[in-house]
Amino acid sequence: MLRRETALSLLLLGLFTGFPAQAGEEPLRIATWGGAYEKVQREVLFEPFRERTGIAIETVTYNGGTEILARDPVPDLVDMAMSESLAACARGKLQPLERLELPPGSDGTPARQDLIGGARHRCAITHTVYATVIAYDSRAFTGQRPTRVADLFDTETFPGKRALRRTPADNMEWALLASGVPRQELYNLLSTPRGLQLAFRRLDEIRESIIWWESGDEPVRLLESGEAVMASGFNGRFFNASLDADSSIEIIWDGQIQEFQTWVVPTGASRPEAAREFIRFATRTGPLTELAERLAYGPARYSAEAQVRRHPEAGVDMRPHIPTHPYNSANAVAKDIRWYAHTLERIRQRFEHWLEGGKPQ
């Protein structure tokens, strides 16, 4: 729902479309995820955008969550997971982007057909498909190696600490997958009190072995330092670490949880038009391909997926490393973001209660 003030300011700002931004203006503030991820974004998106438009970019690092929208000053653009975008959009904290026209793909396919299914939402435009995966330190398992989600919960066969993200999401899905729930039925069963309880009980069984992480670069560090033998994390981060010659990080693609990463513009953004200009720039085939070749995330355009080749520096073929490759996606879970948009807060409360030592309810 457009508030009148917003509509008015949009209209006024719309008048300036096409005018090159003046140097010395306030920079465009983008909230993103830091680390190697942000470094690649800077190379592929931020710098070229500045060269082209003269708009400087300042980044704010965050670890996900809609709290970023309450920061002062509020960022002009946020690189946000689709589930959180939906929730924020429903609460009126994001500007609508449905009218934003995106350029066609490099092969001329209109954007509507070039974007992967479900990529656009009222307030969000998907740029990449990333996966949360389980990885392990191959040094820790010299004999049998873990291959399935269930092995994450099998501390007898695969002893050692597990680094998991401090959130109920992903961990609950894995808990049910490990219990034999088919991936298509995860969210229907997590909707029943019994299913939810089963997930928490399953996590409770390995409670003593869990190290909780919050920032996206922690799992790699925990694995490399040997503090954890298995860890959940974003596939791109693990890939990046594995480029290192003596890396011992291996990804288990079984039960990878795919989610869309989107660009959103907060309601209170001071430079919404520049933000839109950036979205148009950043979701073209070229930049999406380049991102995928460096970060190992699936691009949101078919035309980009078809162009993915080798990593520019390491020279490895990137296609087997992106989550949407058929080899990797056989047992992939598509995160049910609509479900999360309405349930995450309540589940998080139960999760926090459990973390503080409560019984799995």
Place this chain on the structure above:
Amino acid sequence: MVGSVEPTAPRSDPRNLLRRVSVVILLGAVAGMLSAIMANGFVAAIGWLNDLLLISPRSRMMEERAWLVTLAIVAVPTAGGLVGGVLHRFIPDQRAHSPADLIAAVQTRQGRLPLRTGLLTGLSSLVSLGSGASVGQYGPLVHIGGSVGSGLARLFRAGVTSDNIAIACGVAAAISTVFHAPIAGILFAHEVVLRHFALRAFAPVAVASVLGHVTAQLIWPQPPLFQIAEAEVAHLWEFILFVILGIASAGVAVAYMASLLRMARLAARTRVPAMLRPAVAGLGLGLTALWVPDILGMGSETLRLAFIEGAFTQWELLLVMTLKLLATAWCLGMGFAGGVFSPALVIGSLFGALFGSVVGSLLGLDVSALVVYAVCGMVAVTAPVIGAPLTTVIIVFEMTASYPLTIAALASVALANLVASRYFGRSLFDRQLSERGYDLSGGRSRAILRTHAVAELLSDDYVTVRPDASAKEAREAIVTAGSAEAYLVDTRGFYAGTVHLHELVAAADTEPVQRWCDTEALSMHKDETVWDAMYAMRHFVGEGVAVLDDDGRLVGTVFESDLINAYLELLEEMRKEEHATA
């Protein structure tokens, strides 16, 4: 007359045969596609209603206002019951129809499922299922499929045999669609509905089932009832356990079916008006569901959870299974429209899981994953209820594509049907029918003969004499008519007995005829069924039997030859339907 006498046509020429075959195949194809679309639409509509009315776990979880969720659990089934109760008033016999009615129509060759009843039954079932009543969806789907087939047969102006086949086609496509199981669809139509395997029926039914399956994948595809991640039978000795589980499941099936019938009888005796009974049922169900939400609705989530190790404790399995059984009997008995199949799946899988878990923990045995036992229990409880052991096993095969699981299920089913039929009957449907006077246990011919009354075979070719007539008068009347006996009928038309010519011969002319009257002579009521008439006339010697109305007035006579003719015609019709190739 029982059917018309069709002259046994000489072997028709190939072109004629080809035309007849293509009409039946076309009928099957259209019935299959239509039925599949309607079946998928029905399933989609239930899902939509469940989400809208906060019945599905998913919608309940996603709703942030907890009070609304609690309110819905009680209010929605109650309101659904109210709507259902009102709808039933528009059905001629004031109740929703079930597969039993369809089986009766086909088995007694009465064909023709009335469209109005079919539509209202479908609508009422949609309301029940949409509002969370503990009933099944497959019964209504089978009925919808059959009604579609029957309606089309009328449109094609087909005869009774083709009508029966068309009904079977619709049913096959419905099962094929909702279970994603075309082979099971064909089997179900033959095993439960037609009860014979004539080639003439097989071809159109197979076409309907396959086309239905294809259509359903194209238009409005629905997710399957359940998926199974993986399942292996760990040890061969477990097959002994599967068989034991099957026998125990037969007990559960009998308890389930007996509760259904019992509850229906109890409900009929309550003072609650029939129209309000479903609403009362909904209220009771909703209040119980506040405590145990697993019993609400069709129970897909409960079914799926029963396959998962650790989702229930043993006590919870026992509790939910018992409550689900009672809730289903309560809902159906009190008049909610719906089927018995889906609840049987849920009850059976819970029982199987309970069995597997108790055997595993009590005997300390290292048994296969719980899912194997849950599936065995599911199949072994369901098969006796619907009277279709092969169909249920094939459903498992087609849905899971797991051969080990199918063989395990087969082991459980092997004895389940036999044991259950020993204590209950071939299926719930057959039992329901026998309570309504259609006994299929004595074979189809008996059932058909029982649907016809001797009144249909009446002849007025008989002689009457007044009771006060003289022997001479009676003799002359009988001789003039060229007969051998006469009925004594008074001025008001009441039948008093029969006199036989050979006895009158010895009588003096003036003697009253009454002295020679055989008052014990065989007579029957006009509503007597043809079967009972044949049975009664086994030792009868004479021309015809007097047929009387309710008060004892003579309405006509029935000749032994007409009964034999009726029986032969029926055999011929059945032979044509069951054994002909085209």
